[in-house]
Each structure stands twice: as C-alpha cells, then as structure tokens.
Amino acid sequence: MLKEFRKAAGGDASEGxxxxxxxxxxxxxxxxxxxxRLGKFLGxxxxxxxxxxxxxxxxxxxxxxxxAYQEAMGQEDPVRLAALIETLLTEAxxxxxxxxxxxxxxxxxxxxxGKSVSEWNKDRNKIEVREGSQPMSKEDLxxxxxxxxxxxxxxxxxxxxxTYYPDGTVPNPFPKPxxxxx
Numbered sequence: 001m002l003k004e005f006r007k008a009a010g011g012d013a014s015e016g017x018x019x020x021x022x023x024x025x026x027x028x029x030x031x032x033x034x035x036x037r038l039g040k041f042l043g044x045x046x047x048x049x050x051x052x053x054x055x056x057x058x059x060x061x062x063x064x065x066x067x068a069y070q071e072a073m074g075q076e077d078p079v080r081l082a083a084l085i086e087t088l089l090t091e092a093x094x095x096x097x098x099x100x101x102x103x104x105x106x107x108x109x110x111x112x113x114g115k116s117v118s119e120w121n122k123d124r125n126k127i128e129v130r131e132g133s134q135p136m137s138k139e140d141l142x143x144x145x146x147x148x149x150x151x152x153x154x155x156x157x158x159x160x161x162x163t164y165y166p167d168g169t170v171p172n173p174f175p176k177p178x179x180x181x182x
Contacts, residue, residue: 001039001058008059020066028081030154035062037149038092043117045127049098061091078161085150085158093141100132111144112136
C-alpha cells in the first residue's frame with residue numbers, strides 16, 4: 001500500500017510527504033514495515049469515514065502519521081518513532097470505530113480475529129463499508145493494530161521512550177482523565 005500511497009500523493013504539495021516517507025524508510029525501516037502491514041491489514045476497500053473520493057483509511061492515516069513524524073523532527077530518535085507509530089495506530093483505531101465492513105452475505109469483519117480484510121474476504125464477496133460502530137473500544141483496536149503491524153523491537157523502543165520521557169514528550173494515545181479530589 002505504500003507504493004500506491006506514494007503514487008496517489010502527486011503534485012508539489014505532496015513532494016514533502018514523499019520526502020518524509022523516504023526519511024522514515026531510512027531512519028526506521030521497522031516503522032515503514034508497520035505502515036505497510038497496516039495497509040495490507042486494512043486494504044484499499046476500507047475507506048476513511050467522511051473522506052471525499054472514498055480515500056483508503058490507510059492513506060488518510062499515513063498522511064497524519066507522516067505529519068506527526070515531521071512535527072517531531074529535531075527530537076530524539078525514539079520520540080520520532082513513537083510520534084509516527086502512535087499516530088498511525090490511534091488514527092487507524094479511531095477510523096475503524098466509525099465504520100463496519102460487511103460482505104454480500106452479511107458477515108461483518110472483526111479485526112480481533114487478526115485477519116486482514118482480504119484474508120477475511122477470501123471468497124471475494126462484494127464488500128460494503130458503512131457507517132456504524134465496532135463493538136470494540138478504540139483502545140482495544142489500538143492494541144490489535146499494534147500487535148498485527150509492529151515488530152517486538154519497535155514496540156520495545158516505544159515502551160522505553162514512554163518510560164524515558166514521562167513528561168509527555170512521547171505522545172500518549174489514550175491520556176487518562178485527570179481527577180480532582182475536593
């Protein structure tokens with residue numbers, strides 16, 4: 001899906017996107033592989049909710065993740081990696097909470113099964129992406145996506161970065177609400 005994303009990102013404005021993608025591939029090959037795995041997991045039939053032209057969800061997520069990576073330029077390496085992966089997974093999880101993928105015989109794709117959309121739809125039934133809601137929370141979807149897209153090294157680096165930078169430098173995908181005691 002990264003090749004397709006790169007082709008779809010035409011024009012002068014997206015040259016910066018291509019440059020950031022090339023930088024990610026060089027800096028963090030594991031992160032580029034996670035992006036590719038996410039694209040394969042979702043496929044091009046899962047579209048971003050409310051997108052014009054039915055943009056694949058993976059493409060919308062790639063754009064936001066690459067923007068987060070660019071915004072983290074100048075930070076330590078683990079911070080840039082965490083910015084990219086955390087944005088990639090939280091945006092994908094958020095998008096998936098807003099849609100359901102149903103085939104022609106009424107089966108609903110369940111990401112918790114760990115199968116990509118194409119593996120789930122191996123009979124090549126017509127797929128409909130419709131507004132709806134996943135029975136899973138955004139947090140549960142995030143965990144599933146983290147498992148199916150990232151390798152152990154990437155997960156370890158992000159976990160260590162969160163420990164090393166407890167001040168919020170590393171994005172927290174699901175900040176805990178503050179409680180006040182009166």
